[in-house]
Amino acid sequence: MPRSKFGDIYRDLKYKIESGEYPYQSLVPSENTLVAVYSCSRNTVRRALAGLIEAGYVQAIQGKGVRVLYRPVPVARAPFTLGRMESFRETALRCRTSYQTRVVHFSMTQTDGAMAAASGFPPGADVYHVERVRIIDGRAMVLEVSYFLRSVVPTLTPEAAEQSIYAYLEKELGVQIMTSKRTITVERATPADRLYLDMGSYDCLAVVTNQAFNADGILFEYTVSHYHPEYFRFQDTASRRGKKAE
Amino acid sequence: MPRSKFGDIYRDLKYKIESGEYPYQSLVPSENTLVAVYSCSRNTVRRALAGLIEAGYVQAIQGKGVRVLYRPVPVARAPFTLGRMESFRETALRCRTSYQTRVVHFSMTQTDGAMAAASGFPPGADVYHVERVRIIDGRAMVLEVSYFLRSVVPTLTPEAAEQSIYAYLEKELGVQIMTSKRTITVERATPADRLYLDMGSYDCLAVVTNQAFNADGILFEYTVSHYHPEYFRFQDTASRRGKKAE
């Protein structure tokens, strides 16, 4: 379902880079060449390139060309990588591992003052409270504590939570995540972490708090994920100019 | 030094959002309105908005408008925040804290096989090897192990490393970081960490590995930073569509 031309070009170029057709340190064809290849305007080519730049795949150099910075990641050191906006299920599929979700808590409650301040929910709002353990290759590696706003997510069941909640939200309720704010910190393992995860001798873990907004700009999900250190990895790319020059 | 019109508009809108003129959940003026306000084309307005979307400040909703998602962060919980591309010095200044850098190792060496594989440098390349401890408010909080490619950075001194290396590179050598790839993991503290940092009872820390490319697309810096858990925080925003639709 190609919904945009620049998206098609983005994916095509990305594939050509990943497959080695445009190797590390080489220059991709010039914008004008790509205009001819894809039969589109320069504007459209530039939008596709902008996506690759943001993804860290290439770097544009004025007057020279667009250089490939992508190199395949050694698989051994990438058991579980964050970076893009994807669900646990998508991540597991991408990594080709067996996965499983266990719901260890499910209830309905209301936000109190402290929780509202931390999450961004309005105080006294009705929310679902779900706690899940993510299991990869038989090892419990993530403990996720989630809250869903009932005014946006009116019905939620432990069964849906056991599967992919996002698939359920999108297909059954028509709720889509449009924007997502994430914060990563390192914190000491709590008793709950030790109870549910195979912490071994580790006493800290990676904590990712996530706020998700739907298409109406309403904050409807607040999730705190506790990752086992050995299964946490986050990748990121930053470019200096060309975007905002702050 | 306003070097681009869309940059000016981006900064102006950002300021208006931060100052509360466009409050949380409100809609900023429509694109056509902004075109009239700033006397520019719609394309230019849209690029400014694209920057705000990527920064997580706003969310565009087709047919409705552009909604403000920004809310000021509680200062108490933000001692030291990564997220943008900035140097230690810039971060310290932004957080209005006293800071200090101690160079604990300085040498010239060559990359061996394992190091080359991890860093991305070519094997056998001449590099500077620098280890620095970052001190904030009297507490040693970051241990940084850096390697600089000598073919790009021909001269480097312990004195320059004690100050801001990036300022030195940019002003003295004309070397600029254009693209930067970052990976965040959580790892067990090493003896070196315990030696230099006030680890207390923590046995893990946040590890940020960084690869920096210059304007020619050459990888010239590889840095591994070990952050004390209490002083590490990373923020991020993701948007679903409008960019690449992968």
Next chain:
DNA sequence: GCCGATTTGTCCGTATGTATC
């Protein structure tokens, strides 16, 4: 439910500036 106005999303063409070679 329909229609029209508004608003954002996509795409095109063109022109000019700036950096590299």
Next chain:
DNA sequence: CGATACATACGGACAAATCGG
């Protein structure tokens, strides 16, 4: 200097989504 390549900016056109009458 000229040719090439990316950066910025302008203008116009149509599609898709939203909302109100």
